[in-house]
Amino acid sequence: MKEKSILTVDDLVVSFHMYKGLFRKERLEVVHSLSLDVNRGEIVAVVGSSGSGKSLLAHAIMGLLPDNAAVSGRICYDGKELTQKTRKALLGKKMTFIPQSVDYLDPVMKVGKQVIGVYSTKERQEELFEKYKLPKETEEMYPFQLSGGMARRVLVSSAVTEMPQLLIADEPTPGLGIEMAMDTLKHFREIADQGAGVLLITHDIDLAFSVADRIAVFYAGTILESAPTEDFLAGAKKLRHPYSKAFISALPQNEFQAMEGVQPHAACLPKGCLFADRCPNVTQECLEEIPMRSLRGGKVRCVHAT
Numbered sequence: 286m287k288e289k290s291i292l293t294v295d296d297l298v299v300s301f302h303m304y305k306g307l308f309r310k311e312r313l314e315v316v317h318s319l320s321l322d323v324n325r326g327e328i329v330a331v332v333g334s335s336g337s338g339k340s341l342l343a344h345a346i347m348g349l350l351p352d353n354a355a356v357s358g359r360i361c362y363d364g365k366e367l368t369q370k371t372r373k374a375l376l377g378k379k380m381t382f383i384p385q386s387v388d389y390l391d392p393v394m395k396v397g398k399q400v401i402g403v404y405s406t407k408e409r410q411e412e413l414f415e416k417y418k419l420p421k422e423t424e425e426m427y428p429f430q431l432s433g434g435m436a437r438r439v440l441v442s443s444a445v446t447e448m449p450q451l452l453i454a455d456e457p458t459p460g461l462g463i464e465m466a467m468d469t470l471k472h473f474r475e476i477a478d479q480g481a482g483v484l485l486i487t488h489d490i491d492l493a494f495s496v497a498d499r500i501a502v503f504y505a506g507t508i509l510e511s512a513p514t515e516d517f518l519a520g521a522k523k524l525r526h527p528y529s530k531a532f533i534s535a536l537p538q539n540e541f542q543a544m545e546g547v548q549p550h551a552a553c554l555p556k557g558c559l560f561a562d563r564c565p566n567v568t569q570e571c572l573e574e575i576p577m578r579s580l581r582g583g584k585v586r587c588v589h590a591t
């Protein structure tokens with residue numbers, strides 16, 4: 286599997302150094318021993334509650350974490366470790382990013398120019414604006430003149446001007462409307478079918494299910510389960526982790542069964558399983574550190590999963 290991977294994240298840890306009071310520095314670990322692969326030809330969807338670390342993963346891959354972040358672990362593109370130097374050669378062409386926030390658009394540059402960027406052409410930008418239903422006059426506009434949905438479509442266009450080999454899309458669909466959201470993901474599918482890898486972070490579970498090959502479930506800064514989409518479509522019984530089971534059961538199309546409790550805050554994480562305090566199956570073993578293990582064609586971080 287490894288040689289097919291366009292993206293490999295190995296044991297990623299992200300922490301922030303923050304001041305507590307005036308002088309005392311505190312280290313807050315927000316992403317914990319996270320490993321994930323995206324193969325060529327594959328769309329991997331990342332789902333999970335707000336604040337679980339999905340965007341931090343994207344930012345770590347793209348080298349966009351702020352200065353007070355400390356990162357350990359390895360992130361490889363096509364088998365080679367990503368450094369600021371190797372990233373520079375890939376960014377905007379082979380490796381592209383759709384950020385969650387539209388504030389990433391340059392406020393003082395017309396959006397047509399931004400989409401053309403360093404590598405693309407006016408013709409390609411026009412073609413994409415037509416595809417993403419952006420009126421011709423949008424080219425001459427500045428970001429502040431765009432609606433949220435238009436800004437999102439500009440961001441999507443910028444990431445697909447060239448044929449990326451790795452596309453990281455952090456919530457690409459809010460504000461798009463269902464039809465445009467589906468067209469966008471169809472486009473991602475075509476990009477993957479041509480041999481690229483796509484990491485799709487989304488709160489839109491239905492869209493994720495309709496387009497992704499694999500799904501990774503985030504919780505409190507790490508992945509608790511990753512598995513083929515079929516397993517998620519089959520419902521809780523096919524899944525491995527009690528959190529993924531609860532997550533799936535909470536969807537309106539399933540039992541619509543809400544889950545009690547909240548995910549733990551980075552400042553007070555338990556030593557063992559991060560889901561232990563909400564888990565119906567918790568035992569003494571869950572209070573030790575739980576490694577990720579392979580199970581039934583997926584991966585899970587739970588000692589009891591079968």
Ligand SMILES: Nc1ncnc2c1ncn2[C@@H]1O[C@H](COP(=O)(O)OP(=O)(O)OP(=O)(O)O)[C@@H](O)[C@H]1O
Pocket residue numbers: 301315333334335336337338339340341342351385551
């Ligand atoms: N610069 C920072 N300094 C300190 N903590 C941060 C910083 N950036 C993010 N965090 C914390 O890291 C955690 C994960 O944030 P992240 O934005 O990755 O979540 P997310 O899963 O993308 O959420 P959402 O679904 O709302 O986009 C949050 O608890 C957040 O407060």
Ligand code: NI
Pocket residue numbers: 339340341385455
């Ligand atoms: Ni996010």
